[in-house]
Amino acid sequence: MTTNNAPSQQLDDLLTADFYQYEALLPDDERKILLKVRNLMREEVKPLVNDAWGKAELPEELINKFRGSDLNALAYEGYGEHKAAVSHLLDGMISMEMCRTDASVSTFFGVHNGLGFYSIYYGGSQEQRDRFLPAMATMEKIGAFGLTEPLGGSDVSGGMRTTAQREGGTWILNGAKKWIGNATFADYVVIFARDVDDNKVKGFVVEKGTPGFKAEKIEGKVSLRIVQNAEITLTDVRVPEANRLQNINGFRDVAELLRLTRSGVAWMALGVMIGAYELALDYAKGRVAFGRPIAKFQMVQDLLVKSLGNITACWGMLIQLANLQDQGILRDDHSSLAKQFVAARTRETVAYCREIFGGNGILLEHDIARFFADAEAVYSYEGTHQMQTLIVGKSITGHSAFVG
The missing domain is CATH 2.40.110.10 (Butyryl-CoA Dehydrogenase, subunit A, domain 2)
Known part of the structure; x- marks a missing residue:
């Protein structure tokens, strides 16, 4: 994996949740792309999210934020403005970064750029790639x-x-x-x-x-x-x-699609954790009770530290998962363990973070309620927790526990 021995000044913008400075593993050119995603999500997408989430709508204005960027088809060589495919580490961190703002928006983007695009890129002939993918790479077609x-x-x-x-x-x-x-x-x-x-x-x-x-x-x-x-x-x-x-x-070919996208869901789950943690940390510093910020309370600090521990452990796991992808040795059970473990820690972590908000934690205006609800879907999709457990269980024991 490429690392920087002397990280650039841009690393001053590291996430609050990046306790071990994992982002520093990205080379400068890929870090610039990640920062571009961060700025887009924070400055242009976030102001639209709560209203859209409340109405259960995907406004054209939101889609246009991505159409006007050069962030589409980054993972596919020969498509998009960058042409050369980015690393799996950056691809994962982009999913993470989007979910840090909103899991719904990341899912929309991932369905188009991941499942939809990759199905044709991997499953189609060269003629089909040439016919369908250029318009998808610009989001002219979804x-x-x-x-x-x-x-x-x-x-x-x-x-x-x-x-x-x-x-x-x-x-x-x-x-x-x-x-x-x-x-x-x-x-x-x-x-x-x-x-x-x-x-x-x-x-x-x-x-x-x-x-x-x-x-x-x-x-x-x-x-x-x-x-x-x-x-x-x-x-x-x-x-x-x-x-x-x-x-x-055959379904074996479909499973190949799911193997790669399942690891992407694990990155999304990490992003949900990070977004919830940052909201909770900021709230704890600003919320005053009994004459002092609740960040000074031992039990609040306990919830924050447990959340940060989950984030840090899961992030390290996913970095190695991306490394296996870059080496071309990623297996189904690798992706399944990541999705199973990280999604479970996400459910746990978001509950910790929502707890810090008390009654305010159920109000959309504080954002955390959205993360709390969205964590449930991330926990279930791309294969349930139980199915991933059985896949990994079969791998490590040699015995299938599937019933059917």
Whole structure:
């Protein structure tokens, strides 16, 4: 991993939560990109977040903040303004930085730049990459990823109900998907379906406006409210063979997508922890009770120190995870352990931080309530805590405890 022996003056802007100065591991050019993300989130995105979260809307103004930046497609060589792909460490820290402000916004960005973009980058032919990805790299076109089904979450690999039937040069898709972020407005939705002829899972790019494709916004969420999750119904949706992702020929290929994105969720969980901790620390310093700041109270300091310990331990774990990715030796169980452990510590840490706010902790105006609610979704998505535990358990014991 590249490090700086003499960190630049920019390191004066290290996060309060970066107790061990992990950001100093980034070379100066990548650190500048991270600072650009930080400034965008802090100065342009944050003022819009609480109103959008309260209304459960993703305003066009917010999307345009990213369209007007050069932060898209950073992880993909040959795309975006930077052309050369950044390190996995920076890619992870960008997810972390976005979640430090808001997990919903980071999820919107990650679904487009991660799951949606990577599905075509990894699963598509060169012709398909050339056709779809340039417009996605500028956010002229927005992507989404349709895997989870109403009756299939963690078990979708063996029980996918959405089907694909080939008729000449066309595929006919039927079925349903649920919890699909960005799908209410996305231009390209990658839909995974089981080929009725060979029983293998295949991927298809369904373009906006295709007859038979219907995406309805899921209402009533108490978490990640800015994310526009949809329940999709597919009724005789006709997709040309040219839109079938040529390198997705079974669920094993889909699992490759999830292996890399799962590690990204662990970074997001870390960002939620950091954002909550910083809010709690600032509040504790400014809130006066019994004639003094509550930061002077022993029990408040205990909550803050436990939070900082969780952050510091998880950050170190994820740095090594990024190192394994850069070396090309990352395994499924590596990603699963990171997601399982960091998401659990996030749930714990955000609860500590919300506690410091007392009654004010349930008011949106103090931000911490948003972090508290969003931590629940981060804990569950990209594979539940229990599923990740079983994946790692099988790896270390050699015995599968899955029931089915």
